Amino acid sequence: MSAVTFEGQIPQPPQSPLRRVSAWFFRHPTLALLALLAVPMAWMVVVYLGSLSALLAQSFFRLDGFTGRIIREFGLSTYEQLFTAANIDIVVRTTVMAAAVTVAGALIAFPLAYYTARFAPPRLKTFLYLAVLLPLWSSYLVRVYTWKIILAQEGIITWVFEALGLRGVLDGILAIPGIGGSSLSFSYLGMFLVFVYIWLPYMVLPIMTALERVPNSLVEASSDLGARPRYTFRRIILPLAFPGVVAGSIFTFSLTLGDYIIPQVIGNSSFFIGQVVYAQQGTAGNIPLAAAFTVVPVVIMLSYLLLARRLGAFDAL
Amino acid sequence: MHSSTRAGWGVKLGAVGAFVFLHFPLLIIILYAFTTEEASFRFPPPGLTTQWIGELFNRDDFWRALGLSLQVAVIATLLALILGTLIALALARANFFGRDSISLLVILPIALPGIVSGIALRSAVSILGVPFSTWTIILGHATFCIVTVYNNTVARLRRTAHSQVEASMDLGASSFQTFRYIILPNIATALVAGGMLAFALSFDEVIVTTFTAGNQQTLPIWIFSQLTRPRDRPVTNVAALFVIAVTFIPIILAHRLTRDQRD
Numbered sequence: 001m002s003a004v005t006f007e008g009q010i011p012q013p014p015q016s017p018l019r020r021v022s023a024w025f026f027r028h029p030t031l032a033l034l035a036l037l038a039v040p041m042a043w044m045v046v047v048y049l050g051s052l053s054a055l056l057a058q059s060f061f062r063l064d065g066f067t068g069r070i071i072r073e074f075g076l077s078t079y080e081q082l083f084t085a086a087n088i089d090i091v092v093r094t095t096v097m098a099a100a101v102t103v104a105g106a107l108i109a110f111p112l113a114y115y116t117a118r119f120a121p122p123r124l125k126t127f128l129y130l131a132v133l134l135p136l137w138s139s140y141l142v143r144v145y146t147w148k149i150i151l152a153q154e155g156i157i158t159w160v161f162e163a164l165g166l167r168g169v170l171d172g173i174l175a176i177p178g179i180g181g182s183s184l185s186f187s188y189l190g191m192f193l194v195f196v197y198i199w200l201p202y203m204v205l206p207i208m209t210a211l212e213r214v215p216n217s218l219v220e221a222s223s224d225l226g227a228r229p230r231y232t233f234r235r236i237i238l239p240l241a242f243p244g245v246v247a248g249s250i251f252t253f254s255l256t257l258g259d260y261i262i263p264q265v266i267g268n269s270s271f272f273i274g275q276v277v278y279a280q281q282g283t284a285g286n287i288p289l290a291a292a293f294t295v296v297p298v299v300i301m302l303s304y305l306l307l308a309r310r311l312g313a314f315d316a317l
Numbered sequence: 318m319h320s321s322t323r324a325g326w327g328v329k330l331g332a333v334g335a336f337v338f339l340h341f342p343l344l345i346i347i348l349y350a351f352t353t354e355e356a357s358f359r360f361p362p363p364g365l366t367t368q369w370i371g372e373l374f375n376r377d378d379f380w381r382a383l384g385l386s387l388q389v390a391v392i393a394t395l396l397a398l399i400l401g402t403l404i405a406l407a408l409a410r411a412n413f414f415g416r417d418s419i420s421l422l423v424i425l426p427i428a429l430p431g432i433v434s435g436i437a438l439r440s441a442v443s444i445l446g447v448p449f450s451t452w453t454i455i456l457g458h459a460t461f462c463i464v465t466v467y468n469n470t471v472a473r474l475r476r477t478a479h480s481q482v483e484a485s486m487d488l489g490a491s492s493f494q495t496f497r498y499i500i501l502p503n504i505a506t507a508l509v510a511g512g513m514l515a516f517a518l519s520f521d522e523v524i525v526t527t528f529t530a531g532n533q534q535t536l537p538i539w540i541f542s543q544l545t546r547p548r549d550r551p552v553t554n555v556a557a558l559f560v561i562a563v564t565f566i567p568i569i570l571a572h573r574l575t576r577d578q579r580d
Contacts, residue, residue: 022491032492036407037419040400040463044422048460051437058440108338111331119324128336130572135339137514137568139521141537142557145544146342149349149554152358156345159360200339229325258430261523265544274432281436281528291440294433301429 059291070287078288082296087276091296094273097188098256101195102203102249108196109203109248110241116204117211118237129208136201144265147194151185151266158183181268191267198262199255203248210244211237246311253304257297273297343561350558355551369551379556382539389451389535390519393458397515398508400459401466406500409474426461434461435528442529449531457529458522462515469511469575470504477503506574513567513574521564536560 025032060074081087116128135143150156161170174180174187181187214237222232260274271279273293280290324332350369352362373379404423408416426434438457442449477500485495523537530538540560543553 018493019491022493025492026486030413033407033411033413036403040404041419041422043400044460044463047438047441047456048426048434049422051434051441054441054444055433055437108331108335111328112335115324115328115332119328126576130569131336131340133572134565134568135343137517137521138343138564139537139557139560141521141523141540142346142560143342145540145553145557146346148544149358150342150345154357154359156360197338197342200335204335254428254430258432259524260432261541274430277432277436278527281439287440287443290436294430294436297430298433 055291055294058288059295061288063286063288068285078292081289082292087293090271090273090276093270094257094297095300097192097195097272098253100192101199101256102252104192104196105200105203105252106207106245106249109200109207110245113204113207113211113244114237114241117208118214132201132204132208136205140198141261143198144194144262147190147197148185148265151183151190151193153183153185155185185266186268188267191262194262194266195252195256195259199252202251202255203245206247206251207241207244210241210247214240243311246308250301250305250308254297254301257300346554346557346561349554352551352554356548358550369555373552373555373559376552378534379536379539379552382534382536385451385533386520386536389454389458390516392455393462393519394512394515396455396459397462397466398512401463401511401515402470402504402508404463405467405470405474409471410479423464423467427464431522431524432528435525438525439528449529451533453529453531454526454533454535457525458519461522461525462519465514465518466508466511469507469514473504473507473575474500510571510574513571517564517567517571521560 025035058070059078060076061070061072062075062077063069064071112128112132116125116132120128152158158167158170161167173189174182174184179187179189179192181190184190184193218236218240219232222236223229227235258274260272260278263272263275273296277290277293280286280293348362349358351365351367352359353364353366353368354362401423404419408420434457438453438460442453447453481499481503482495485499486492490498521537523535523541526535526538527541534542536556537560540553540556543549543556
C-alpha cells in the first residue's frame with residue numbers, strides 16, 4: 001500500500017454508482033437485509049415450501065379407481081385408504097424398526113463418542129473425528145451395497161461362522177420367525193444391521209459434542225467429593241450427555257422412517273413406508289396415496305421433535 | 318483420586334468395536350473390486366484381478382452417468398454457494414423477527430426424510446407441467462446443498478472479528494469493497510469447504526434424484542440400477558470403489574481447510 005497523504009482534508013472517494021448503492025443500503029439496514037435475503041428466500045419458499053404445499057394438497061386429492069386419473073377435489077377419502085389394516089401394519093413395522101435402530105445405534109455409538117471426547121489424546125481425537133465424519137459424507141449407496149456383499153448367503157459373515165464351526169448357530173438365528181430369513185441379506189436382522197451401520201455417524205457426532213461440553217471441573221468435583229468413577233459417570237456425565245443422544249436419535253429415527261433403498265436392497269418382500277411411497281407414486285400412479293403416506297413420517301417426526309425439544313436435544317445439535 | 322483420566326477397558330473395547338464396524342465394510346468394497354468371481358459375492362475371493370477396471374473404462378453408460386453427475390454437482394454447488402453465502406451474510410450478525418424460521422427453512426430439506434423432499438419436488442414439477450430434465454435434478458440438489466454452504470460460512474463469519482469490517486467502513490470503503498477485500502478473504506476457505514461438501518452431497522444423492530430425474534441416470538442411480546443385474550457385478554464393484562475415492566478427496570480437503578483456520 002502506498003503511504004497515506006494527508007493534505008488538510010480527508011480524501012473523498014469518487015462517487016461511483018456502486019458506492020451510492022452501498023451508502024443507501026448503509027442508511028437502510030432493513031432493506032439491506034431484505035436485498036441479501038430476497039433471492040435465497042424466494043428460492044426456498046417457491047421451490048421448497050411450494051413443493052411441500054403441493055405435496056400436502058395432493059394428499060387431499062384422490063385417485064379415480066376406474067379411470068386411474070387424479071381427481072383434484074379436496075376430500076379425506078385418500079386418508080381413509082391410508083388407515084386400512086395393511087397400511088397400519090406398514091407404519092407400525094417401520095416405526096418399530098426405526099426405534100430399534102435408534103436404541104442400538106445409541107448403544108454402539110456411546111463408547112466411541114465417550115472415548116473420543118474424554119480420553120483420546122489430541123492427535124487420535126482428530127483422527128477418530130475424521131474417521132466418523134468420512135462415512136457420514138461418503139457414498140450412502142455404495143455402503144449399502146457393501147453390506148449386500150457382506151450379508152450374502154456365500155458372503156463373509158457366513159464364511160466366518162463356518163470357519164468357527166458355528167454354522168448351526170447362524171442357521172438357528174435365521175430360523176427365528178420375525179427376524180430371520182433365507183439368508184441374512186433377506187432378513188429383518190440384516191436390514192436392522194445395515195440401518196444401524198449407515199446412520200451410526202449421525203449418532204456418534206452429537207453425543208461427542210455433548211460429552212465434550214461436560215465441564216471437567218464437575219467431574220473433578222464429583223471425584224473430590226468421594227464419588228467412584230462409575231457413580232460420577234452415572235450421575236454427572238450420563239445426564240449431561242443425554243441431550244446428545246436424543247439429538248442423534250432425531251437423525252437415526254427420521255432417516256429410518258423415510259428410507260426406501262435399504263428395505264429394497266436388503267430384506268424380504270414386506271413393505272416399509274418409503275417403499276410404499278415410491279411404489280404408489282411410480283408404478284401405481286396413485287400420487288394422492290403416496291402423498292398421504294409421506295404425511296405419516298412428517299407427523300411422527302414433528303411429534304418426536306416436540307418431545308426432543310422438551311428433553312433439551314436442540315441445544316446439543 | 319478417582320478422577321478418570323484413563324479409559325477403562327470396557328470403553329476402549331466398545332470404541333474399537335464401533336470403529337471397526339464403521340470401517341471394515343469399506344475394506345470389503347476395495348477387496349471385491351479385484352475379485353475374479355463374476356457371478357456371486359463369494360468370500361474369500363477365489364483370485365484377484367485388475368480386469369474389471371479396464372471393463373469399466375469401456376462402459377459408455379458409466380461415463381454418461383459420471384458426466385451427468387459431475388455436471389449436476391458443479392452447477393448445484395455453484396448455486397448453493399451463491400444462495401448459502403447470501404443467507405449467511407444476512408443471518409450471521411443480524412437479529413430480527415423470523416431469523417429462526419429462516420434457519421429452520423434452510424435445514425428442512427435435509428432434516429425431513431429424503432423421500433418427503435423428493436416426492437414434494439416431484440409433485441410440484443408435475444403440477445406445473447415442467448418436463449423432467451437435468452435442470453429439475455439440479456433444482457433439487459441445489460436446494461439441499463444450500464445448508465452445507467450456509468453452515469460453514471455462518472460459522473466462519475461468527476469467528477471473524479467484526480472490528481475488521483468496522484475498520485474498513487471507517488476508512489471509507491463501500492460495503493462492496495469491504496466484502497471484496499475483508500469478508501471474502503476471511504470466508505474463502507469456508508466457502509471452498511462448504512462447496513466441497515455440497516459437491517460430495519450432490520455427487521452421492523440418490524433418493525431425491527430418483528424423483529426429480531426423467532430418464533437420465535446420475536452415477537448413484539446408475540449404480541442402483543446395476544444392483545439388480547447380477548451379470549454386471551464385478552463392474553459395479555469397481556464403480557463403487559471409484560465413487561468412494563471421488564467423494565473421500567473433497568471431504569478430507571474440506572476438513573483440512575476448516576481445521577487450519579480453527580487452530
